[in-house]
Amino acid sequence: MGRQPCCDKLGVKKGPWTAEEDKKLIKFILTNGQCCWRAVPKLAGLRRCGKSCRLRWTNYLRPDLKRGLLTEAEEQLVIDLHARLGNRWSKIAARLPGRTDNEIKNHWNTHIKKKLLKMGIDPVTHEPLNKQAAASSQDSSSSPAEHLPQPGNNLDDQVKETNGVLLNSEENSSSSQAENSSGDDSLLLESICSDDSLLNSMWLDETPLVEALWDTTPNLENTNNNMSLLPSWEENCAWLLDCQDFGIHDFGFNEIEANALQTVGMKEEGH
């Protein structure tokens, strides 16, 4: 019944990655590109399953990842996107350059969920809790999933309502901007939320919002960060694949490699 787990082989290591393993993986990906994850551990000399390698790379080692907590604007964007997309973390992450689905999922479960509950908003339906209680007393058969906005199902109304709740919330009106939240981020969020075509494209899976983000605000972080000059990973994952044809150093990726390896180094020092 079902497929065999990929990690059931003897000798396959599990648990936290060591700096040495990180280095091996980074070096392998940067020289060979992302190909057939199943073969990566063998070729890279790692005693890990391919799945674990992929996860480690996409969630932690990728050179284009942002670090640190989500900014206020990013958080607001996540809330807004969640109201429309539900728990589709990968889709949400695709709209936030440098953020992973895992990171967003974790942040949602540990921070945003509580924040919304504190604000009296149901984190699942994005409806005010008291309103929902009243509604559920009228119709006890409706499930939370049914409250989620669906494409073509009065989306406009739900979007307006959701925005109303979120943008006029106590949290937003009374609290000042977080220290690390830039005005650019706020403008970005505003433009995204007010741009119907962008929102529609999310449902239709057309042009990723990431592209728009990178186009309109090419640098959400400080301008000294070289990585901000890179295209988004989802958009241009081929840049690494191309490396194997031309050699990564031809593209000046020494900096990237150094950056990635520096990440490992920082981790080594920190732990």
Next chain:
DNA sequence: AACATACCCAACCGCAACGCC
């Protein structure tokens, strides 16, 4: 200082989707 509890997040698991033959 020692212990308990809460919190955070990296990593794992299992299923679904996809692509190839």
Next chain:
DNA sequence: GGGCGTTGCGGTTGGGTATGT
């Protein structure tokens, strides 16, 4: 069209760290 292998995704867990008593 069905079988099989690979990758992607979302839910969950467990260990480390921070905070409270």
